Amino acid sequence: MLATTVPSRDELVRKATDLIPLLRKHAPWAEQNRRLHDEVVEALADAGMFKLRRPKHFGGYEVDTLTLAQVAAELGRGCASTAWVTSVYWIPTWMTCQFPDEVQEEVFATPDVRICGTLSPSAMAAPADGGIVLNGKWGFISGAHHAQWQEIIAILVPPNGEPYPVMALVPLSDLLVVDDWDTSGLRGTGSVSTVAKDLFVPSERVLPLPVLLSGQTASKRNGNTPIYRAPLMPVAAASSTGAIVGIAKGAMDVFFERLPDRKITYTNYESQREAPITHFQVAEASLKIDEAEFHAWRTSNLVDRKCEEGTEWKLEERAKTRADVGSVIRLAKDAIDVLATASGGTSIYSGIPIQRFNRDIQAVNQHALMHPNTNFELYGRVLCGLEPNTLYI
Structure with missing residues (x-):
C-alpha cells in the first residue's frame, strides 16, 4: 500500500475543531444509546482520525504524540466519549505496530481499521x-x-x-x-x-507483554520509526491526556454559552456575568485548565523527544508520565467542578451539557491506570528510591 500525504499538525487540529458541532449534536444520542453514533464514526474516519497512529506504508500518518494530544483536546470539547474512544483506538493501533509485519499486513488491510x-x-x-x-x-x-x-x-x-x-x-x-x-x-x-x-x-x-512494556518490537519495518520505539506505558499515558484537557475545555465552552442569559436566583444580579464571584470562578477554572494543558503537553513532548533520540528511558521519566496523567485529570476535574458549581440548579437537567461533562470527568478519574492517587503514589515511590510495585510503568 502506498503512503499518503501526511497533514500537518495544524491541519489535523483544524479538522478536529471542525467536527465539534457534529459531536455536540450527537452527544446526547451517544449517551442515551451507550455508544457513538454511526455518523460520528464515519466523520472521524473521513477526517483521518483513525490514521494518526497507522504506519505510513499502510496509508497512515505516523504523527507524533503532541499531535495526538492536541487533536484529542479539540474532540473532547465536542464530546468526551468521542475523544475517549478515538484516543483508545490510537493506543492499540500503536501496539499493533509492534507485532510482526505479516500480522500488520492482515490487520491494516482494512481501511480505517479500528x-x-x-x-x-x-x-x-x-x-x-x-x-x-x-x-x-x-x-x-x-x-x-x-x-x-x-x-x-x-x-x-x-x-x-x-x-x-x-x-x-x-x-x-x-x-x-x-x-x-x-x-x-x-x-x-x-x-x-x-x-x-x-x-x-x-x-x-x-x-509477551513484558517485551512491549520494555520498548522492544517484533516489527522489522517499524523498528527504526521514532514513534514506535518507546515503552508502552509512556505512550499510552501521553496518548490519553488530550481528551481530558478537551473535556475541561468543553465544559468551559458550554458554561460561557449560558452565562449572558443567566441570572443568579435570589440575588439582584440580572446577569451572572456581572457578579464578582463569577469572575473569580471562571479565572480559577481557566487557570486550572491551563495547568492541565501544561502537564499534557509536557508528557507528550517527553515521549516525542525520547522517541526521536532513541535513548533509554529512566525509571523516573516513566513514572513522571503516569504522574502527569494524574495531574491532568485532577486539574481538569477541579476546573469542571468549579464551573458546575457555578452553573446553578437548572444545570442538573439532562439537556444542559455541563452536567454530562461533569459526569464524564468523574468517570475518567476512576480509571485504574489514570487515577491521580494511584499515579502520584507510584511517582513518589520512585522518587524515594523504591522499585515500582507494578509492571505498568
Whole structure:
C-alpha cells in the first residue's frame, strides 16, 4: 500500500475543531444509546482520525504524540466519549505496530481499521500447537461496537516455568460482546465486555507483554520509526491526556454559552456575568485548565523527544508520565467542578451539557491506570528510591 500525504499538525487540529458541532449534536444520542453514533464514526474516519497512529506504508500518518494530544483536546470539547474512544483506538493501533509485519499486513488491510483493547490481564491462555487458546472476559472495552480487532491481555500458563502475561490480537467477530455498559459517565463510549471461549490464536499474533512494556518490537519495518520505539506505558499515558484537557475545555465552552442569559436566583444580579464571584470562578477554572494543558503537553513532548533520540528511558521519566496523567485529570476535574458549581440548579437537567461533562470527568478519574492517587503514589515511590510495585510503568 502506498503512503499518503501526511497533514500537518495544524491541519489535523483544524479538522478536529471542525467536527465539534457534529459531536455536540450527537452527544446526547451517544449517551442515551451507550455508544457513538454511526455518523460520528464515519466523520472521524473521513477526517483521518483513525490514521494518526497507522504506519505510513499502510496509508497512515505516523504523527507524533503532541499531535495526538492536541487533536484529542479539540474532540473532547465536542464530546468526551468521542475523544475517549478515538484516543483508545490510537493506543492499540500503536501496539499493533509492534507485532510482526505479516500480522500488520492482515490487520491494516482494512481501511480505517479500528482496534480496541485493554491492558487488564483478566483472561487465561493455554499453550496449543501453533499458538494459544484463550478463555476469559475483558471489561471496559471502549469502542468495541465499531472496532474490527481487539488487543487483549491474558495470563499464559506454560507447561514449565512461571505464568506470564501475553498480548494478542483477535478479530472482534471471534469474541462474544456482552452489552453491560450502563454507567453514570462516559456512557457514549460503549465500553462493553468481551468474552473468549476456547479461542485459538496463532502464535504470530501473540507477544509477551513484558517485551512491549520494555520498548522492544517484533516489527522489522517499524523498528527504526521514532514513534514506535518507546515503552508502552509512556505512550499510552501521553496518548490519553488530550481528551481530558478537551473535556475541561468543553465544559468551559458550554458554561460561557449560558452565562449572558443567566441570572443568579435570589440575588439582584440580572446577569451572572456581572457578579464578582463569577469572575473569580471562571479565572480559577481557566487557570486550572491551563495547568492541565501544561502537564499534557509536557508528557507528550517527553515521549516525542525520547522517541526521536532513541535513548533509554529512566525509571523516573516513566513514572513522571503516569504522574502527569494524574495531574491532568485532577486539574481538569477541579476546573469542571468549579464551573458546575457555578452553573446553578437548572444545570442538573439532562439537556444542559455541563452536567454530562461533569459526569464524564468523574468517570475518567476512576480509571485504574489514570487515577491521580494511584499515579502520584507510584511517582513518589520512585522518587524515594523504591522499585515500582507494578509492571505498568
